Amino acid sequence: METYIEGFRQGDHRMILGCLTDDVVWVLHGYRELRGKEAFEREIANPAFEGRPSLTIEGLVEEGDCVVAFGRGRAAFTGGRILDFVFADAFIFDGPSICRLETYQVNVGGDGEG
Template sequence: MSPRKDVVEAYIEGFRRGDHELILSCLTEDVVWVLHGYTTLTGKDAFDKEIENAAFTGKPTLTIDQLIEEGDTVVAVGSGQADRREGGTLNFVFSDVFTFTGHKISRLETFQVNLD
């Protein structure tokens, strides 16, 4: 795998483990995270606060089905599950578009479709 795909794999693994340090180590200081249909966050501090959403408990199950790389961009396509704090499970599919500066993620665009 390429070094940038390795960074994306590490980033996703950080979410699987709930490992903020691992996730944040993959990002530039001025990272921008666009969660389409929800919000846009700028900087590591804002990113860190969104890693664990208060509406959910535990750690999500995340599966990467495909990684596609072109130039300074890697796209991850996959699916996941997360336990809702109020009960039940959220099932979803996602496409994350990672833009890199060097070997760190400087922009992330998340497209998520909830299946429930």
């Protein structure tokens, strides 16, 4: 999970994708559901954003094959608008790899759109 988050901080898609099973499911609640590494990669290469996000993990809860990370972040839209948000990501593991990710995000400030 830490490697996955660090991959986002560094903008390293290979690092992120290396943490996932081939048939990973990513549920972005209130937005969409993605299936497979190709769909995952298209989402993390989203042209609506530029640069690397700032991500701070404020807490972790672990039980069995699930780790939930609570935190906050900041990202820049292409063109410079800023998005501040809080999130909870539930990572479900199949062995050492993430097979399912449930993302709950609330946009809380900046000048981004909700």
